[in-house]
Amino acid sequence: MLPFILKRLGLALLVAFTVSFISFSLLFLAGDPAVALAGETASGEDIEALRRLYGFDRPMLVQYGEWLWQALQGDFGESYYFKLPVATLIGDRLSVTMTLGVCGITFALLTAVPLGVVAAIRPNSIIDRFALFVSVAGQAMPSFWFGLILIVVFGIQLGWLPPSGASTWRHFIMPTIVLGYYAMPAIMRLTRAGMLEVLNSDYIRTARAKGASEGRVLFKHALRNAIIPVVSLAAVQMGFMLGGSIVVESVFALHGAGYLAWESIARNDLPTVQALILIFSMFYIIFTFLADVLNAWLDPRMRSS
Amino acid sequence: MTASFLKSTALALALAVGGTGAAQADKASGTLSVAFTKELENVDSFFNSSREGVVLQRAIWDGLIYRDPETNEYTGNLATEWEWVDDKTLELKLREGVKFHDGSDFTADDVVATVNFVAKEENGVKTQRNVNWMESAEKIDDYTVRIKTKDVFPAAIEFLSGPVSMYPAEYYAEVGPSGMGLKPVGTGPYKVVEVVPGQHFVLEKYEGYHDSPKGEPTIEKIDIRTIPDVNTQLAELFSGTLDLIWQVPADQAEKMAAMDDRFTVSNESTMRVGYLSMDAAGRSSMDPNPFTDLKVRQAVNHAIDRQALVDNLLKGKSKVVSTACFPSQFGCAQDVTSYEYDPEKARALLAEAGYEDGFTTEFYAYRDREYAEAIASYLNAVGIQIDFKLLQYSALRELNMKGEVPLAFLTWGSFSVNDASAMVSQFFKKGSLDDAQDDQTAEWLAVADSSTDDATRIEYYKKALQRIADQAYWAPLFSYNTNYVMTKEVEYTPTADEVLRFTDMTWN
Numbered sequence: 001m002l003p004f005i006l007k008r009l010g011l012a013l014l015v016a017f018t019v020s021f022i023s024f025s026l027l028f029l030a031g032d033p034a035v036a037l038a039g040e041t042a043s044g045e046d047i048e049a050l051r052r053l054y055g056f057d058r059p060m061l062v063q064y065g066e067w068l069w070q071a072l073q074g075d076f077g078e079s080y081y082f083k084l085p086v087a088t089l090i091g092d093r094l095s096v097t098m099t100l101g102v103c104g105i106t107f108a109l110l111t112a113v114p115l116g117v118v119a120a121i122r123p124n125s126i127i128d129r130f131a132l133f134v135s136v137a138g139q140a141m142p143s144f145w146f147g148l149i150l151i152v153v154f155g156i157q158l159g160w161l162p163p164s165g166a167s168t169w170r171h172f173i174m175p176t177i178v179l180g181y182y183a184m185p186a187i188m189r190l191t192r193a194g195m196l197e198v199l200n201s202d203y204i205r206t207a208r209a210k211g212a213s214e215g216r217v218l219f220k221h222a223l224r225n226a227i228i229p230v231v232s233l234a235a236v237q238m239g240f241m242l243g244g245s246i247v248v249e250s251v252f253a254l255h256g257a258g259y260l261a262w263e264s265i266a267r268n269d270l271p272t273v274q275a276l277i278l279i280f281s282m283f284y285i286i287f288t289f290l291a292d293v294l295n296a297w298l299d300p301r302m303r304s305s
Numbered sequence: 306m307t308a309s310f311l312k313s314t315a316l317a318l319a320l321a322v323g324g325t326g327a328a329q330a331d332k333a334s335g336t337l338s339v340a341f342t343k344e345l346e347n348v349d350s351f352f353n354s355s356r357e358g359v360v361l362q363r364a365i366w367d368g369l370i371y372r373d374p375e376t377n378e379y380t381g382n383l384a385t386e387w388e389w390v391d392d393k394t395l396e397l398k399l400r401e402g403v404k405f406h407d408g409s410d411f412t413a414d415d416v417v418a419t420v421n422f423v424a425k426e427e428n429g430v431k432t433q434r435n436v437n438w439m440e441s442a443e444k445i446d447d448y449t450v451r452i453k454t455k456d457v458f459p460a461a462i463e464f465l466s467g468p469v470s471m472y473p474a475e476y477y478a479e480v481g482p483s484g485m486g487l488k489p490v491g492t493g494p495y496k497v498v499e500v501v502p503g504q505h506f507v508l509e510k511y512e513g514y515h516d517s518p519k520g521e522p523t524i525e526k527i528d529i530r531t532i533p534d535v536n537t538q539l540a541e542l543f544s545g546t547l548d549l550i551w552q553v554p555a556d557q558a559e560k561m562a563a564m565d566d567r568f569t570v571s572n573e574s575t576m577r578v579g580y581l582s583m584d585a586a587g588r589s590s591m592d593p594n595p596f597t598d599l600k601v602r603q604a605v606n607h608a609i610d611r612q613a614l615v616d617n618l619l620k621g622k623s624k625v626v627s628t629a630c631f632p633s634q635f636g637c638a639q640d641v642t643s644y645e646y647d648p649e650k651a652r653a654l655l656a657e658a659g660y661e662d663g664f665t666t667e668f669y670a671y672r673d674r675e676y677a678e679a680i681a682s683y684l685n686a687v688g689i690q691i692d693f694k695l696l697q698y699s700a701l702r703e704l705n706m707k708g709e710v711p712l713a714f715l716t717w718g719s720f721s722v723n724d725a726s727a728m729v730s731q732f733f734k735k736g737s738l739d740d741a742q743d744d745q746t747a748e749w750l751a752v753a754d755s756s757t758d759d760a761t762r763i764e765y766y767k768k769a770l771q772r773i774a775d776q777a778y779w780a781p782l783f784s785y786n787t788n789y790v791m792t793k794e795v796e797y798t799p800t801a802d803e804v805l806r807f808t809d810m811t812w813n
Binding site: 035038044045047081082084089144148155156159162163250252259 | 344347352427432482483486501531537541698700702703706736737738
C-alpha cells in the first residue's frame, strides 16, 4: 500500500505544479495586472508606476519562479486587491465554502442514493418515473434560478429562512439544497444503473436462492457493489462543489472561496488566484485519492491492482 | 438571453408574492441596512478606486473644504478659510476643537502628515491623480497650514473638497493603509465599529461630530453588507432585511415602482458618460483605416439615435450628451457642434469618403452589452459591419493604451470631480489613451488646465471641446443614471454625483 500512496503523492505534486504554471501563464495572457490593479481612474503614468512597483515588467518566468519559491515556503504573498495576506483572506472564505460543500454533497448523497435504489428495485414504476423527473429537473434548472425561487418562497413568502448571508446555520439551508440538487441527478442515475445491473447478476440470484432476506440482498450484496462508481463520482462532484459553487455563493451572498476566485480573476489579483487554484487542484487530488482508497476497501479486487 | 429571461421571471414572481413577507421594522432598531454590490478592497480611501469607497470615505472622514452637492458652492469643513498666497501655495486656517474618533485632537500636524504621505508616489496611493498635484504641506502654526502644488492647479479646491480626506497623523503612521482599512479612524459623521474586508461594514453615529456643513447625522447605525446579485438584494428588501439599495437596473426599478407601494424608487443622474472612441490618429493595425477620415467619424456620429437609446435603454434621468465631458462640470461648454440622428446623411458621408459599400471594423466594449449591441445595430444600418468584442475592462484598457482599438464603446465617471479637466483633459492631452493625438486640442487643454483665471479656463475648454466636436474624434452618447430603491421608512434624496450620503438620510 505504501508504494502505491507514494506514487500517487508524487503524481499529485506534479499535477499541482502543472496546474499552477498553466494558470499563471493564462492570467498573464488575460490582461495586464497593473491595469486591473490601478483601476478605472488611473492614467498611463499611474499604471507604469504600479508596473514597476510590483515588478510586472519582469519576464513571466522570473515572476513565476519567485511566486513558486515563496509558495513552497508557505508564503502566498499579499492580495493586490485587498492588501491583506492571501492566507488570511482565503482562510476566512474557505470555511464558508467547505461547510457548503460538505453539506451539499451530504444532501446529494442522502437523497440520490435511496432514490436510485428504490428506482432500481421497481424499474419503470411510478417511483422510477418520479425519480427520473426529479433528476431531469435538477439537471435542467440553472442554479441561480432555483436559488432565487427558494429565496422567493422560503425567504420572502413564508419568511422561514434568511434570504442571504452566512451568519447562522439557517443561512446554509437553501444554498445546501441548491448546490446538492445540482449534484444529485448524476449520482442518482448512476446508483440506479449500477443497482439494475447488479440485481440481474448471478450472485444476487444465488443470494436470494440461499434464503437471504431482501434487505440483506439489497444492501449487503447489491448496493456495496453498485456504489463503487458512485464513490468516484461523488469525489469529483465534491471537488467541483468546493471550487465551482460560484453561482450559489453569489446568489446567496456567501462570500466563499469560489466567489473570491471568480472575482479575483476579473481583478487580475494574481496571488489570490494562484493560491486558490492550488487549493482547488489539491482538493481534486485529495478527493480522488480518498475515493480510490474507499473503493479499494469496498472492492478487494482493487487492492491487488 | 435565457438567463435574463429566467431572472426576470423569478423577479416577477417575487414581486407577485411579495406582500406576505414578515418585514422587520428597522426604524425601531435604529439600524439602516444597505447593500453594496461590489466587494470594496480597502476602506482606506486612498487605497481603493471604487464608488463604494467614496461612499464610506464621505461618512468616515472629512475634507478640508466641502462642496454643496446641490449648489456646487464651496464652504469650509475642517478648514474655515483659505486663500492662494501665490500661484502654487494655498494657505488654510483650520477649525479648532475637532476630535478624531479615537479622541485625539485634529491639528495642523494631521494635515501636514496626511498630505506629505499621500503626495509621495512611492507610498502607492491607488488613484494618483487625486493626490499627485500636491507637492507637500507645511505647518505655520497649530491651526494654519500651507499646501504647495506642483504646478498651477486651479482644481485644487475641488479635490480638497472631494477625494482628499484628513487622517490622524500618529495613528496612520502606526497602522498604515492596511490597518486603517481594518480599523478606520477619522473625524467624519460616522465611526466604524466593524469591518469584514469586502463583506460587511458597520458604522455608528459619531456623537462628537463637529459643526460641519455635512450636517448632523440622525440615523444611529448603518449596516452595510455586500450582496453581489441584484435579485438577492431585492429579495432582502422584500423580506425586510435591507432598507436601501442602489445601482438597481432600470427594468427592475421600473417593476418595483409599478408593483409595490412599500418602496420608494428614486432615479438620479450620475457623472458617467458613455461614448464611442474612434482611432482618428490611425494607431491601430487596421488598413486602410476609415476612422482617420473626418467624414467617416461624422457618419458614425450621425448614425446613432442617441435619444432612442436614452428613452428605451438607459431611461430615468439620463440625457443625450454631445461633449467630451459631463454637462455639470466646470468648463464643459454645451454650445458645440452636435450631430443629429440622420442615417441617410451618414450613408452619404460614407460614400463621399469612398465607402459606398461600407466597411467592416472591430468594435470593442467592456460593459453594458445591450447598449453596445444597440449601437452596433445602428452602425450596421448605415453599412458599417461590426466584429463585436466584449472584453474585461483591464484587457480593453491595455489594448486601448497600445492604440490597437479602432472603435470602442467606453464610459467615464470622472471620479465625481465636477471639473471638465477630470474628463476631457484625461483623454485629449496626447497620452496613451488619446485616440486623436491632436496637437491643437492638447495645447488648448494645457492652457485651460493650468490657468487660475476662470474666464480663461472657460474659453480654452470651449475651444478644445469645439474642436473635438468639429473633428468628431469621439461620438459622445449619453449620461448614465442610477436607481435607488428604499423602504418608505427611509427618507433620502439622492444627489447627481452618485455618492450615498448617510448624513442626509432620515427615518420617516
